[in-house]
Amino acid sequence: MSEAFGFREFGGPQVQMFFDRPDPVPGPAEVLVRVTVASVNPLDFKLRAGAMPQFYGDRPFPHVLGAEAAGVVLAVGAEVEGLDVGDAVFGCSLAGAGTYARTTVLDAANTARKPDGLRDDWAATIPVAVTSALNAVDQLDLPVGATVLVNGVGGGVGLVTAQVARDRGLHVIGTGGAAKRALAEAVGVTFVDYTDGDVADQVRGLAPDGVDGVVDLVGGASLRAVAPLSREAGKVVSVTDPTVSELGGEMVRRRVDRSDLERAAALMVQGRLDPQVGKTYPLSQAADALALVEHGHALGKVVIDMTGTA
Missing domain, CATH: 3.40.50.720 (NAD(P)-binding Rossmann-like Domain)
Incomplete structure (x- = not known):
């Protein structure tokens, strides 16, 4: 079991909750990761409010918040190429698994190896x-x-x-x-x-x-x-x-594939792009992190550090 932060039904902040869930099982084209940093986006509270219920497919409530993260690969699906257990990676959870969690699954096609010299909190801001x-x-x-x-x-x-x-x-x-x-x-x-x-x-x-x-x-x-x-x-x-x-x-015509992830990471490593990470919260304060973004008061990017404590 691993700790996660999400919501029990579509609605406002009052539906948010912490809960434990089993480690997700990666599908054929997914990787299971231990999350080190999750990034907070306006997309997160919009999904919680029910803007795109299809995002979660047939997953039952409660749903886990978040769509982008950095972490370490714990297991890979049978069809995954280019990623291996132990790799430091960053990517998207586009099938509704969520990233405000200790472990999650990311879509392998939308996940890339993290290059040397790139901080996890920076990498976590790239996919979305x-x-x-x-x-x-x-x-x-x-x-x-x-x-x-x-x-x-x-x-x-x-x-x-x-x-x-x-x-x-x-x-x-x-x-x-x-x-x-x-x-x-x-x-x-x-x-x-x-x-x-x-x-x-x-x-x-x-x-x-x-x-x-x-x-x-x-x-x-x-x-x-x-x-x-x-x-x-x-x-x-x-x-x-x-x-x-x-x-x-x-x-905007969105394209979140591995080549774009690698292109963005290269800009950061080369010193040409700073994601301007501002506030960092531990998972225990995930509600505060999301509220800061939802109320429009965030300066730069807000992230949740799974290794941090309150």
Whole structure:
């Protein structure tokens, strides 16, 4: 049996709970891992709220929270290639097994060996947050010297998106609250504080002719305010809001395969990308970790260290 944190039914934080479960048995294309670090994402509370019940397939409640982790392989499925028992790895749990747990199963196709020199807490941020940023910037496909607006730059995905864009020679304007300014400016963002007045007007003051593309991490009214700033409607990519299509933009085309994981890890090892890990919590404080992200107060990435104690 191993300890896990999850929820007994779909709903708000009140449905969250700790429980013990047997170590999952890896399927033919899965690996069983001892989790060292799990990363916390907005996806986690959205799944808990029931946004995508199909994510959990026919798994019975309680469900385990979390979708990305770093750890050590304990067992491999019969069809797994390129991963062995004892390997330090990072990857996704896309079949609903969850990662806020001492042990879990990861999808082998979406799991990679962790290179020497890469910290576990950094590696754990790659499968969901970092690949989202890579996919979004890839999709915009802007030329060197172009200007991209990152709407919601202060969170974990936003800060990585800004760094990926800067690494490709783009000028980055980012929106966020005042508390996010220092982190954003530290990675080279021209920051726009949404509490200082109309965001669109502020961006036009920096880019009178508009921007070359927009990566949206907020959605809703905020997306609708900034989407017209793109000189080309098709150069608006949202990570969060499928109604972006009504504005001529697209949802990010997600690809979480081993090659993308390895590409992101290489950027970190080369010193070109810092996931900006902020708060680290032990598993016993998983509820606090998720609440920080759910309330929008996180500065950078929030992770759960399974080796830590309160």
